[in-house]
Amino acid sequence: MAGATILVADDDRAIRTVLSQALGRLGHDVRTTGNAATLWRWVEEGEGDLVITDVVMPDENGLDLVPRIKKLRPELRIIVMSAQNTLLTAVKATERGAFEYLPKPFDLRELVATVERALTQPKPPAATDDLPDGDEQLPLIGRSPAMQEIYRVLARLMGTDLTVMIFGESGTGKELVARALHDFGKRRAGPFVAINMAAIPRELIESELFGHEKGAFTGATTRSAGRFEQAQGGTLFLDEIGDMPIEAQTRLLRVLQEGEYTAVGGRTPIRTDVRIVAATHRDLRQMIRQGLFREDLFYRLNVVPIRLPPLRERTEDVPALVRHFLAQVARQGLPLKTIDQQAMDRLKAYRWPGNVRELENLVRRLAALYAQETIGVDVVEQELAEVQAAGTVVADAPTGEGLGAAAERHLKEYFSAHGEALPAAGLYDRVLREIERPLISLTLTATRGNQIRAAQLLGLNRNTLRKKIRELDIQVVRGVR
Numbered sequence: 001m002a003g004a005t006i007l008v009a010d011d012d013r014a015i016r017t018v019l020s021q022a023l024g025r026l027g028h029d030v031r032t033t034g035n036a037a038t039l040w041r042w043v044e045e046g047e048g049d050l051v052i053t054d055v056v057m058p059d060e061n062g063l064d065l066v067p068r069i070k071k072l073r074p075e076l077r078i079i080v081m082s083a084q085n086t087l088l089t090a091v092k093a094t095e096r097g098a099f100e101y102l103p104k105p106f107d108l109r110e111l112v113a114t115v116e117r118a119l120t121q122p123k124p125p126a127a128t129d130d131l132p133d134g135d136e137q138l139p140l141i142g143r144s145p146a147m148q149e150i151y152r153v154l155a156r157l158m159g160t161d162l163t164v165m166i167f168g169e170s171g172t173g174k175e176l177v178a179r180a181l182h183d184f185g186k187r188r189a190g191p192f193v194a195i196n197m198a199a200i201p202r203e204l205i206e207s208e209l210f211g212h213e214k215g216a217f218t219g220a221t222t223r224s225a226g227r228f229e230q231a232q233g234g235t236l237f238l239d240e241i242g243d244m245p246i247e248a249q250t251r252l253l254r255v256l257q258e259g260e261y262t263a264v265g266g267r268t269p270i271r272t273d274v275r276i277v278a279a280t281h282r283d284l285r286q287m288i289r290q291g292l293f294r295e296d297l298f299y300r301l302n303v304v305p306i307r308l309p310p311l312r313e314r315t316e317d318v319p320a321l322v323r324h325f326l327a328q329v330a331r332q333g334l335p336l337k338t339i340d341q342q343a344m345d346r347l348k349a350y351r352w353p354g355n356v357r358e359l360e361n362l363v364r365r366l367a368a369l370y371a372q373e374t375i376g377v378d379v380v381e382q383e384l385a386e387v388q389a390a391g392t393v394v395a396d397a398p399t400g401e402g403l404g405a406a407a408e409r410h411l412k413e414y415f416s417a418h419g420e421a422l423p424a425a426g427l428y429d430r431v432l433r434e435i436e437r438p439l440i441s442l443t444l445t446a447t448r449g450n451q452i453r454a455a456q457l458l459g460l461n462r463n464t465l466r467k468k469i470r471e472l473d474i475q476v477v478r479g480v481r
Helices: 013-025 036-044 062-072 087-095 108-120 145-157 174-183 202-210 246-258 284-289 295-301 315-331 341-349 355-369 377-395 403-416 427-446 451-458 462-471
Strands: 005-009 029-033 050-054 077-082 100-103 164-167 192-196 235-239 275-280 304-307
Touching: 005 013, 005 036, 013 029, 013 108, 029 036, 036 050, 036 062, 050 062, 050 108, 062 077, 062 087, 077 108, 100 108, 145 174, 145 304, 164 174, 174 192, 174 235, 174 275, 202 246, 246 295, 284 295, 315 341, 315 355, 341 377, 355 377, 403 427, 427 451, 427 462, 451 462
Parallel strands: 005 029, 005 050, 050 077, 077 100, 164 275, 164 304, 192 235, 235 275
Antiparallel strands: none
Protein backbone atom coordinates (compact mmCIF):
# COMPACT_ATOMS: atom_id res chain seq x y z
CA MET A 1 0.00 0.00 0.00
CA ALA A 2 2.37 2.70 -1.25
CA GLY A 3 1.53 6.29 -0.42
CA ALA A 4 -0.01 5.57 2.98
CA THR A 5 0.07 8.20 5.71
CA ILE A 6 1.92 6.87 8.75
CA LEU A 7 1.75 8.68 12.10
CA VAL A 8 4.86 8.20 14.27
CA ALA A 9 5.03 9.24 17.94
CA ASP A 10 8.36 8.83 19.76
CA ASP A 11 10.23 11.24 22.04
CA ASP A 12 13.56 10.08 20.59
CA ARG A 13 14.45 12.39 17.67
CA ALA A 14 16.91 9.85 16.20
CA ILE A 15 14.22 7.16 15.99
CA ARG A 16 11.79 9.61 14.38
CA THR A 17 14.44 10.46 11.76
CA VAL A 18 15.26 6.81 11.02
CA LEU A 19 11.60 5.84 10.62
CA SER A 20 10.80 8.91 8.55
CA GLN A 21 13.64 8.18 6.10
CA ALA A 22 13.12 4.39 5.89
CA LEU A 23 9.35 4.57 5.37
CA GLY A 24 9.60 7.68 3.19
CA ARG A 25 11.85 5.75 0.76
CA LEU A 26 9.01 3.25 0.35
CA GLY A 27 6.72 6.04 -0.84
CA HIS A 28 4.82 6.65 2.39
CA ASP A 29 3.95 10.05 3.84
CA VAL A 30 5.43 9.98 7.39
CA ARG A 31 4.33 12.50 10.01
CA THR A 32 6.30 12.49 13.26
CA THR A 33 5.81 13.94 16.73
CA GLY A 34 7.52 13.64 20.10
CA ASN A 35 4.34 13.59 22.21
CA ALA A 36 1.03 11.75 22.59
CA ALA A 37 -1.15 14.88 22.46
CA THR A 38 -0.22 15.68 18.86
CA LEU A 39 -0.71 12.05 17.84
CA TRP A 40 -4.17 12.03 19.43
CA ARG A 41 -5.09 15.29 17.64
CA TRP A 42 -4.11 13.78 14.28
CA VAL A 43 -6.16 10.64 15.00
CA GLU A 44 -9.17 12.74 16.08
CA GLU A 45 -8.94 14.70 12.84
CA GLY A 46 -9.15 11.46 10.85
CA GLU A 47 -5.57 11.52 9.61
CA GLY A 48 -3.31 8.51 9.12
CA ASP A 49 -3.57 4.97 7.77
CA LEU A 50 -1.28 3.50 10.44
CA VAL A 51 0.08 4.55 13.86
CA ILE A 52 3.53 3.72 15.24
CA THR A 53 3.88 4.80 18.86
CA ASP A 54 6.40 4.56 21.67
CA VAL A 55 5.19 3.57 25.15
CA VAL A 56 7.01 6.10 27.33
CA MET A 57 6.39 9.66 26.18
CA PRO A 58 6.61 12.94 28.13
CA ASP A 59 2.87 13.59 28.35
CA GLU A 60 1.17 10.17 28.27
CA ASN A 61 1.86 6.45 28.26
CA GLY A 62 1.44 5.12 24.72
CA LEU A 63 -0.28 1.98 26.01
CA ASP A 64 -3.03 4.12 27.54
CA LEU A 65 -3.53 5.81 24.18
CA VAL A 66 -4.09 2.53 22.30
CA PRO A 67 -7.63 1.71 23.58
CA ARG A 68 -8.70 5.34 23.08
CA ILE A 69 -7.57 5.22 19.46
CA LYS A 70 -9.25 1.82 18.92
CA LYS A 71 -12.49 3.12 20.39
CA LEU A 72 -12.48 6.23 18.19
CA ARG A 73 -11.17 4.54 15.02
CA PRO A 74 -11.36 0.73 15.36
CA GLU A 75 -10.06 0.20 11.81
CA LEU A 76 -6.78 2.07 12.45
CA ARG A 77 -3.91 -0.32 13.15
CA ILE A 78 -1.30 0.50 15.78
CA ILE A 79 2.29 -0.72 16.14
CA VAL A 80 3.67 -0.26 19.66
CA MET A 81 7.41 0.04 20.34
CA SER A 82 9.12 0.12 23.73
CA ALA A 83 12.51 -0.15 25.38
CA GLN A 84 10.63 -1.71 28.31
CA ASN A 85 10.78 -5.01 26.47
CA THR A 86 9.18 -7.12 29.16
CA LEU A 87 6.55 -9.80 28.71
CA LEU A 88 4.07 -7.62 30.63
CA THR A 89 4.51 -4.72 28.19
CA ALA A 90 3.99 -7.02 25.22
CA VAL A 91 0.90 -8.59 26.79
CA LYS A 92 -0.58 -5.19 27.65
CA ALA A 93 0.00 -3.89 24.12
CA THR A 94 -1.77 -6.91 22.61
CA GLU A 95 -4.61 -6.89 25.14
CA ARG A 96 -5.32 -3.22 24.46
CA GLY A 97 -5.63 -3.73 20.72
CA ALA A 98 -2.17 -3.15 19.20
CA PHE A 99 -1.59 -4.82 15.83
CA GLU A 100 2.01 -5.64 16.76
CA TYR A 101 4.53 -5.02 19.53
CA LEU A 102 8.22 -4.42 18.74
CA PRO A 103 10.86 -4.22 21.46
CA LYS A 104 13.64 -1.61 21.21
CA PRO A 105 16.23 -1.67 19.81
CA PHE A 106 14.31 -2.95 16.81
CA ASP A 107 15.51 -4.43 13.53
CA LEU A 108 14.62 -1.89 10.83
CA ARG A 109 13.87 -4.64 8.30
CA GLU A 110 11.47 -6.26 10.77
CA LEU A 111 9.73 -2.95 11.39
CA VAL A 112 9.33 -2.31 7.65
CA ALA A 113 7.92 -5.81 7.18
CA THR A 114 5.49 -5.22 10.07
CA VAL A 115 4.38 -1.93 8.53
CA GLU A 116 3.72 -3.66 5.19
CA ARG A 117 1.67 -6.36 6.94
CA ALA A 118 -0.32 -3.78 8.87
CA LEU A 119 -1.14 -1.87 5.69
CA THR A 120 -1.95 -4.84 3.45
CA GLN A 121 -3.28 -7.65 5.68
CA PRO A 122 -7.10 -7.92 5.48
CA LYS A 123 -8.78 -6.42 8.51
CA PRO A 124 -11.36 -8.34 10.58
CA PRO A 125 -14.96 -7.44 9.70
CA ALA A 126 -15.72 -4.00 11.09
CA ALA A 127 -18.39 -3.88 13.78
CA THR A 128 -20.09 -1.00 11.99
CA ASP A 129 -20.55 -2.77 8.63
CA ASP A 130 -24.13 -3.63 9.41
CA LEU A 131 -25.18 -0.42 11.11
CA PRO A 132 -27.33 2.20 9.41
CA ASP A 133 -25.52 4.70 7.20
CA GLY A 134 -24.50 8.06 8.61
CA ASP A 135 -21.63 9.78 10.36
CA GLU A 136 -22.77 8.63 13.78
CA GLN A 137 -23.61 4.94 14.00
CA LEU A 138 -26.07 3.44 16.42
CA PRO A 139 -24.87 0.57 18.62
CA LEU A 140 -27.34 -1.81 16.94
CA ILE A 141 -26.61 -4.41 14.28
CA GLY A 142 -28.71 -5.58 11.35
CA ARG A 143 -30.13 -4.59 7.98
CA SER A 144 -33.37 -6.58 8.18
CA PRO A 145 -36.59 -4.64 7.41
CA ALA A 146 -37.52 -4.86 11.12
CA MET A 147 -34.26 -3.23 12.22
CA GLN A 148 -34.40 -0.61 9.46
CA GLU A 149 -37.73 0.51 10.87
CA ILE A 150 -36.20 0.74 14.37
CA TYR A 151 -33.41 2.94 12.95
CA ARG A 152 -35.92 5.25 11.29
CA VAL A 153 -37.96 5.69 14.47
CA LEU A 154 -34.84 6.33 16.56
CA ALA A 155 -33.55 8.88 14.07
CA ARG A 156 -36.79 10.85 14.41
CA LEU A 157 -36.60 10.74 18.22
CA MET A 158 -33.00 11.93 18.64
CA GLY A 159 -33.89 15.61 18.58
CA THR A 160 -36.84 15.28 20.98
CA ASP A 161 -37.43 14.71 24.69
CA LEU A 162 -40.48 12.49 24.13
CA THR A 163 -41.05 9.66 26.58
CA VAL A 164 -40.39 6.27 24.98
CA MET A 165 -41.66 2.80 25.88
CA ILE A 166 -39.61 -0.11 24.54
CA PHE A 167 -41.29 -3.50 24.26
CA GLY A 168 -39.30 -6.66 23.65
CA GLU A 169 -38.33 -10.05 24.97
CA SER A 170 -35.32 -10.45 27.26
CA GLY A 171 -32.07 -10.20 25.34
CA THR A 172 -33.38 -8.18 22.39
CA GLY A 173 -31.30 -5.11 23.32
CA LYS A 174 -33.76 -2.80 25.07
CA GLU A 175 -31.05 -1.05 27.08
CA LEU A 176 -28.96 -0.60 23.90
CA VAL A 177 -31.86 1.32 22.37
CA ALA A 178 -32.28 3.42 25.52
CA ARG A 179 -28.57 4.23 25.53
CA ALA A 180 -28.67 5.13 21.84
CA LEU A 181 -31.54 7.53 22.48
CA HIS A 182 -29.43 9.17 25.18
CA ASP A 183 -25.98 9.09 23.56
CA PHE A 184 -27.19 10.51 20.24
CA GLY A 185 -29.94 12.76 21.65
CA LYS A 186 -30.30 16.24 23.13
CA ARG A 187 -29.28 15.08 26.61
CA ARG A 188 -26.02 13.34 25.67
CA ALA A 189 -24.05 15.71 27.94
CA GLY A 190 -26.13 14.63 30.96
CA PRO A 191 -26.05 11.35 32.88
CA PHE A 192 -27.66 8.10 31.75
CA VAL A 193 -29.08 6.29 34.79
CA ALA A 194 -30.67 2.84 34.59
CA ILE A 195 -32.73 0.99 37.19
CA ASN A 196 -34.17 -2.50 36.78
CA MET A 197 -37.47 -2.78 38.63
CA ALA A 198 -37.30 -6.58 38.69
CA ALA A 199 -33.95 -6.47 40.52
CA ILE A 200 -35.03 -4.15 43.38
CA PRO A 201 -37.01 -5.46 46.39
CA ARG A 202 -40.52 -4.02 46.25
CA GLU A 203 -40.18 -2.22 49.58
CA LEU A 204 -37.05 -0.38 48.38
CA ILE A 205 -38.19 0.79 44.95
CA GLU A 206 -39.53 4.18 46.10
CA SER A 207 -36.34 4.90 48.02
CA GLU A 208 -34.24 3.86 45.00
CA LEU A 209 -36.22 6.11 42.66
CA PHE A 210 -36.78 9.18 44.81
CA GLY A 211 -34.08 8.91 47.47
CA HIS A 212 -34.62 9.18 51.22
CA GLU A 213 -33.81 11.52 54.06
CA LYS A 214 -31.76 10.57 57.09
CA GLY A 215 -33.94 8.72 59.57
CA ALA A 216 -36.72 8.05 57.04
CA PHE A 217 -36.69 4.37 58.05
CA THR A 218 -34.63 1.92 60.06
CA GLY A 219 -31.11 1.83 58.64
CA ALA A 220 -31.38 5.22 56.86
CA THR A 221 -28.38 6.71 58.67
CA THR A 222 -27.60 9.27 55.95
CA ARG A 223 -29.45 11.09 53.20
CA SER A 224 -29.41 9.19 49.90
CA ALA A 225 -30.02 10.59 46.41
CA GLY A 226 -32.50 8.63 44.29
CA ARG A 227 -32.22 7.78 40.60
CA PHE A 228 -34.32 10.80 39.58
CA GLU A 229 -31.85 13.11 41.30
CA GLN A 230 -28.86 11.25 39.85
CA ALA A 231 -30.33 11.51 36.33
CA GLN A 232 -31.04 15.26 36.54
CA GLY A 233 -30.46 16.82 33.13
CA GLY A 234 -30.10 13.41 31.50
CA THR A 235 -32.03 10.20 30.86
CA LEU A 236 -33.63 7.81 33.34
CA PHE A 237 -34.09 4.28 31.99
CA LEU A 238 -36.80 2.35 33.86
CA ASP A 239 -36.18 -1.25 32.84
CA GLU A 240 -38.84 -3.92 33.46
CA ILE A 241 -41.42 -1.26 34.33
CA GLY A 242 -44.06 -4.00 34.48
CA ASP A 243 -42.49 -5.20 37.75
CA MET A 244 -43.08 -1.86 39.51
CA PRO A 245 -45.48 -2.15 42.49
CA ILE A 246 -48.78 -0.24 42.27
CA GLU A 247 -47.79 2.15 45.11
CA ALA A 248 -44.61 3.17 43.29
CA GLN A 249 -46.59 3.49 40.05
CA THR A 250 -48.79 6.08 41.74
CA ARG A 251 -45.77 8.14 42.82
CA LEU A 252 -44.19 7.86 39.37
CA LEU A 253 -47.40 9.06 37.73
CA ARG A 254 -47.41 12.11 40.02
CA VAL A 255 -43.83 12.91 39.01
CA LEU A 256 -44.68 12.66 35.31
CA GLN A 257 -47.76 14.87 35.78
CA GLU A 258 -46.28 17.53 38.05
CA GLY A 259 -42.56 17.41 37.27
CA GLU A 260 -41.61 17.17 40.94
CA TYR A 261 -41.34 14.64 43.78
CA THR A 262 -40.40 14.36 47.44
CA ALA A 263 -37.80 12.01 48.86
CA VAL A 264 -38.99 9.26 51.21
CA GLY A 265 -39.24 10.94 54.63
CA GLY A 266 -38.85 14.38 53.06
CA ARG A 267 -41.22 17.36 52.85
CA THR A 268 -39.65 19.68 50.30
CA PRO A 269 -40.67 19.08 46.67
CA ILE A 270 -37.77 18.55 44.27
CA ARG A 271 -38.10 19.68 40.64
CA THR A 272 -37.02 17.08 38.11
CA ASP A 273 -35.69 17.47 34.59
CA VAL A 274 -35.15 14.03 33.07
CA ARG A 275 -36.13 12.18 29.94
CA ILE A 276 -37.93 8.92 30.73
CA VAL A 277 -37.31 5.78 28.69
CA ALA A 278 -39.12 2.70 29.98
CA ALA A 279 -38.91 -0.93 28.87
CA THR A 280 -40.69 -4.20 29.54
CA HIS A 281 -41.03 -7.74 28.24
CA ARG A 282 -44.55 -8.00 29.70
CA ASP A 283 -47.94 -7.38 28.08
CA LEU A 284 -48.88 -4.18 29.95
CA ARG A 285 -52.39 -4.03 28.45
CA GLN A 286 -53.10 -7.48 29.89
CA MET A 287 -51.69 -6.31 33.25
CA ILE A 288 -54.01 -3.28 33.12
CA ARG A 289 -56.99 -5.61 32.65
CA GLN A 290 -55.76 -7.63 35.65
CA GLY A 291 -55.45 -4.49 37.77
CA LEU A 292 -51.65 -4.86 38.06
CA PHE A 293 -50.66 -1.76 36.09
CA ARG A 294 -52.19 1.71 36.10
CA GLU A 295 -53.81 2.61 32.80
CA ASP A 296 -53.10 6.35 33.24
CA LEU A 297 -49.41 5.63 33.86
CA PHE A 298 -49.32 3.41 30.78
CA TYR A 299 -50.52 6.26 28.56
CA ARG A 300 -48.05 8.66 30.16
CA LEU A 301 -45.18 6.30 29.37
CA ASN A 302 -46.40 4.98 26.03
CA VAL A 303 -45.99 8.27 24.16
CA VAL A 304 -43.74 6.64 21.55
CA PRO A 305 -43.86 2.82 21.63
CA ILE A 306 -40.97 0.87 20.08
CA ARG A 307 -41.23 -2.87 19.61
CA LEU A 308 -37.91 -4.70 19.35
CA PRO A 309 -38.33 -7.85 17.26
CA PRO A 310 -37.04 -11.13 18.70
CA LEU A 311 -34.07 -12.61 16.85
CA ARG A 312 -36.22 -15.40 15.36
CA GLU A 313 -38.15 -12.68 13.44
CA ARG A 314 -34.96 -11.28 11.89
CA THR A 315 -32.82 -14.34 11.26
CA GLU A 316 -31.31 -12.62 8.19
CA ASP A 317 -29.37 -10.51 10.73
CA VAL A 318 -27.75 -13.55 12.38
CA PRO A 319 -24.67 -13.63 10.07
CA ALA A 320 -24.06 -9.90 10.60
CA LEU A 321 -24.39 -10.29 14.37
CA VAL A 322 -22.06 -13.30 14.39
CA ARG A 323 -19.43 -11.39 12.40
CA HIS A 324 -19.80 -8.42 14.72
CA PHE A 325 -19.32 -10.50 17.87
CA LEU A 326 -16.41 -12.47 16.36
CA ALA A 327 -14.64 -9.22 15.43
CA GLN A 328 -15.41 -7.82 18.89
CA VAL A 329 -13.83 -10.74 20.75
CA ALA A 330 -10.86 -10.70 18.35
CA ARG A 331 -10.23 -7.06 19.22
CA GLN A 332 -10.33 -8.08 22.87
CA GLY A 333 -7.51 -10.56 22.36
CA LEU A 334 -9.23 -13.86 21.50
CA PRO A 335 -8.35 -15.60 18.20
CA LEU A 336 -10.30 -14.44 15.15
CA LYS A 337 -12.66 -17.26 14.11
CA THR A 338 -14.99 -17.82 11.18
CA ILE A 339 -18.20 -19.83 10.98
CA ASP A 340 -18.68 -22.11 7.96
CA GLN A 341 -21.86 -21.88 5.90
CA GLN A 342 -23.48 -25.05 7.29
CA ALA A 343 -22.91 -23.87 10.86
CA MET A 344 -24.28 -20.42 9.97
CA ASP A 345 -27.40 -22.02 8.47
CA ARG A 346 -27.88 -23.94 11.74
CA LEU A 347 -27.58 -20.72 13.74
CA LYS A 348 -30.19 -19.08 11.50
CA ALA A 349 -32.56 -22.02 11.99
CA TYR A 350 -32.30 -21.95 15.81
CA ARG A 351 -35.18 -20.28 17.70
CA TRP A 352 -32.97 -18.14 20.04
CA PRO A 353 -35.13 -17.98 23.17
CA GLY A 354 -32.45 -15.75 24.73
CA ASN A 355 -32.30 -13.57 21.59
CA VAL A 356 -29.19 -11.48 20.77
CA ARG A 357 -27.74 -11.88 24.27
CA GLU A 358 -27.83 -15.67 23.86
CA LEU A 359 -26.18 -15.43 20.44
CA GLU A 360 -23.42 -13.18 21.82
CA ASN A 361 -22.70 -15.59 24.67
CA LEU A 362 -22.55 -18.52 22.24
CA VAL A 363 -20.10 -16.69 19.94
CA ARG A 364 -17.87 -15.82 22.91
CA ARG A 365 -17.77 -19.48 23.94
CA LEU A 366 -16.94 -20.58 20.40
CA ALA A 367 -14.06 -18.10 20.22
CA ALA A 368 -12.68 -18.96 23.65
CA LEU A 369 -13.09 -22.74 23.90
CA TYR A 370 -12.35 -24.15 20.46
CA ALA A 371 -8.92 -24.28 18.80
CA GLN A 372 -10.03 -24.54 15.16
CA GLU A 373 -10.07 -21.32 13.12
CA THR A 374 -13.25 -22.30 11.26
CA ILE A 375 -16.16 -23.46 13.41
CA GLY A 376 -18.25 -26.21 11.85
CA VAL A 377 -21.83 -27.33 12.35
CA ASP A 378 -20.86 -30.19 14.72
CA VAL A 379 -19.44 -27.73 17.27
CA VAL A 380 -22.48 -25.44 16.95
CA GLU A 381 -24.86 -28.40 17.40
CA GLN A 382 -23.01 -29.46 20.54
CA GLU A 383 -23.11 -25.98 22.06
CA LEU A 384 -26.80 -25.50 21.24
CA ALA A 385 -27.62 -28.89 22.79
CA GLU A 386 -25.82 -27.89 26.00
CA VAL A 387 -27.60 -24.52 26.13
CA GLN A 388 -31.01 -26.15 25.63
CA ALA A 389 -30.25 -28.69 28.36
CA ALA A 390 -29.24 -25.90 30.75
CA GLY A 391 -32.36 -23.89 29.87
CA THR A 392 -34.63 -26.77 30.85
CA VAL A 393 -33.20 -26.73 34.35
CA VAL A 394 -33.86 -23.04 34.95
CA ALA A 395 -37.56 -23.41 34.19
CA ASP A 396 -38.00 -25.95 37.00
CA ALA A 397 -35.92 -24.22 39.67
CA PRO A 398 -37.53 -24.58 43.10
CA THR A 399 -38.18 -21.42 45.12
CA GLY A 400 -35.69 -20.51 47.83
CA GLU A 401 -33.11 -22.92 46.51
CA GLY A 402 -29.54 -22.32 47.72
CA LEU A 403 -26.68 -21.63 45.31
CA GLY A 404 -24.94 -24.97 45.99
CA ALA A 405 -28.14 -26.96 45.52
CA ALA A 406 -28.97 -25.06 42.33
CA ALA A 407 -25.49 -25.73 40.93
CA GLU A 408 -25.73 -29.45 41.83
CA ARG A 409 -29.18 -29.79 40.26
CA HIS A 410 -28.05 -27.91 37.14
CA LEU A 411 -24.99 -30.11 36.69
CA LYS A 412 -26.96 -33.33 37.21
CA GLU A 413 -29.37 -32.31 34.47
CA TYR A 414 -26.44 -31.21 32.32
CA PHE A 415 -24.76 -34.62 32.50
CA SER A 416 -28.11 -36.41 32.02
CA ALA A 417 -28.74 -34.46 28.82
CA HIS A 418 -25.68 -36.12 27.26
CA GLY A 419 -27.00 -39.64 27.92
CA GLU A 420 -24.11 -42.13 27.71
CA ALA A 421 -21.80 -39.52 26.15
CA LEU A 422 -19.78 -36.88 27.98
CA PRO A 423 -19.78 -33.09 27.62
CA ALA A 424 -16.96 -31.34 25.74
CA ALA A 425 -13.58 -31.17 27.50
CA GLY A 426 -12.80 -28.12 29.65
CA LEU A 427 -15.98 -28.40 31.73
CA TYR A 428 -14.28 -27.31 34.99
CA ASP A 429 -13.14 -23.97 33.58
CA ARG A 430 -16.46 -23.39 31.78
CA VAL A 431 -18.49 -23.92 34.96
CA LEU A 432 -16.17 -21.70 37.03
CA ARG A 433 -16.43 -18.92 34.46
CA GLU A 434 -20.24 -19.19 34.46
CA ILE A 435 -20.24 -18.57 38.24
CA GLU A 436 -17.33 -16.14 38.34
CA ARG A 437 -18.63 -13.71 35.73
CA PRO A 438 -21.99 -12.82 37.38
CA LEU A 439 -20.35 -12.77 40.83
CA ILE A 440 -17.75 -10.19 39.79
CA SER A 441 -20.15 -8.27 37.56
CA LEU A 442 -22.81 -7.91 40.28
CA THR A 443 -20.20 -6.97 42.88
CA LEU A 444 -18.92 -4.19 40.61
CA THR A 445 -22.50 -3.03 40.08
CA ALA A 446 -23.05 -2.95 43.85
CA THR A 447 -19.87 -0.89 44.35
CA ARG A 448 -20.75 1.40 41.41
CA GLY A 449 -17.68 0.28 39.51
CA ASN A 450 -15.26 0.98 42.38
CA GLN A 451 -12.69 -1.78 41.84
CA ILE A 452 -10.91 -1.21 45.17
CA ARG A 453 -14.14 -1.73 47.13
CA ALA A 454 -15.14 -4.65 44.88
CA ALA A 455 -11.76 -6.37 45.47
CA GLN A 456 -12.17 -5.91 49.25
CA LEU A 457 -15.71 -7.28 49.13
CA LEU A 458 -14.65 -10.31 47.09
CA GLY A 459 -11.48 -10.87 49.11
CA LEU A 460 -9.32 -10.62 45.99
CA ASN A 461 -6.09 -8.79 45.27
CA ARG A 462 -6.84 -5.70 43.17
CA ASN A 463 -4.55 -6.85 40.33
CA THR A 464 -6.24 -10.25 40.35
CA LEU A 465 -9.64 -8.57 40.03
CA ARG A 466 -8.44 -6.42 37.13
CA LYS A 467 -7.07 -9.49 35.37
CA LYS A 468 -10.37 -11.34 35.78
CA ILE A 469 -12.32 -8.31 34.50
CA ARG A 470 -10.23 -8.41 31.33
CA GLU A 471 -10.37 -12.20 30.96
CA LEU A 472 -14.13 -12.37 31.46
CA ASP A 473 -14.78 -9.23 29.38
CA ILE A 474 -16.80 -7.54 32.12
CA GLN A 475 -17.95 -4.02 31.37
CA VAL A 476 -17.17 -1.72 34.30
CA VAL A 477 -19.41 1.34 34.67
CA ARG A 478 -17.85 3.77 37.12
CA GLY A 479 -20.33 5.73 39.22
CA VAL A 480 -23.22 7.31 37.34
CA ARG A 481 -22.84 8.81 33.92
